[in-house]
Amino acid sequence: MPSDLIPDPHEALRQKWDQRHTSAAGVGEVAAVLAENIHLLPATGSALDLACGRGASAIRLAQAGLRVTAWDLSPVAIERLDSAAREQAVSVDAEVRDVIARPPEPESFDLILVSYFLERGLTPAIIRALRPGGLLFYQTFSIDAVSDCGPSNPAFRLQQNELLALFWPLKVVFYREEGRIGNNQFGTRDIAMLVAQKPVE
Numbered sequence: 001m002p003s004d005l006i007p008d009p010h011e012a013l014r015q016k017w018d019q020r021h022t023s024a025a026g027v028g029e030v031a032a033v034l035a036e037n038i039h040l041l042p043a044t045g046s047a048l049d050l051a052c053g054r055g056a057s058a059i060r061l062a063q064a065g066l067r068v069t070a071w072d073l074s075p076v077a078i079e080r081l082d083s084a085a086r087e088q089a090v091s092v093d094a095e096v097r098d099v100i101a102r103p104p105e106p107e108s109f110d111l112i113l114v115s116y117f118l119e120r121g122l123t124p125a126i127i128r129a130l131r132p133g134g135l136l137f138y139q140t141f142s143i144d145a146v147s148d149c150g151p152s153n154p155a156f157r158l159q160q161n162e163l164l165a166l167f168w169p170l171k172v173v174f175y176r177e178e179g180r181i182g183n184n185q186f187g188t189r190d191i192a193m194l195v196a197q198k199p200v201e
Contacts, residue, residue, distance in 0.1 A: 033193040042111065048104060059085060078094045100122065133199075144160065173196055
C-alpha cells in the first residue's frame with residue numbers, strides 16, 4: 001500500500017483534541033506543578049512543554065525568561081498558542097508534533113514540562129532529553145481519585161507512587177500524591193506531581 005494511503009493511527013486522537021481545543025476558552029490553566037514550584041525554575045535555559053495543549057504553561061515559562069519549545073498533536077492547540085503568545089508578547093517555538101513518533105533528542109532541554117499526558121513508553125526518552133542538571137516538571141491523573149475528573153480508562157491513570165518509579169533515575173526535588181487521605185475537600189487531589197533533577201555526572 002502506498003505510504004500516503006496508510007491510515008494515521010493518531011488521526012482520530014488528533015480530531016478529538018482539535019474539537020476540544022476549538023470549543024475551549026482561553027489558553028487553559030498553568031499546570032499546578034509549575035505554578036506551585038515556579039521558584040525552582042532556572043534563570044536561563046531551554047524548556048520544552050511536551051503535549052502543551054493551548055499553551056498556558058508554555059507562556060508562563062516564556063514569561064520567566066526561558067527559551068520555550070512547545071509541541072502538541074493538535075494543530076488547533078498550536079494555533080491557539082501562537083495567537084496567545086503574540087498577544088502576550090512572548091516568544092514560544094510552537095510546533096505540531098507527534099511526540100510518540102518523534103520524541104525529543106538526547107540532552108536537548110534544561111527543563112521539560114509534562115501535564116496531563118501519560119505515555120509510559122516515552123519515559124526513557126524524556127530522561128535522555130534532559131541535560132545534566134535539568135529539571136522535569138510532571139503531573140497527571142492518579143488512580144486514587146476523589147472526583148470523576150480525568151480519563152475513565154484506568155490505563156491512563158498513574159498507580160500509587162508510579163510517577164516516582166517511572167522516573168527513578170532522577171533526583172526527587174518535590175513530590176505530591178495525596179490520594180484519598182484525610183479531608184478530601186482540601187489539598188491537591190486526583191493527580192500526582194513531581195519535580196525531579198537529572199544528576200550531573
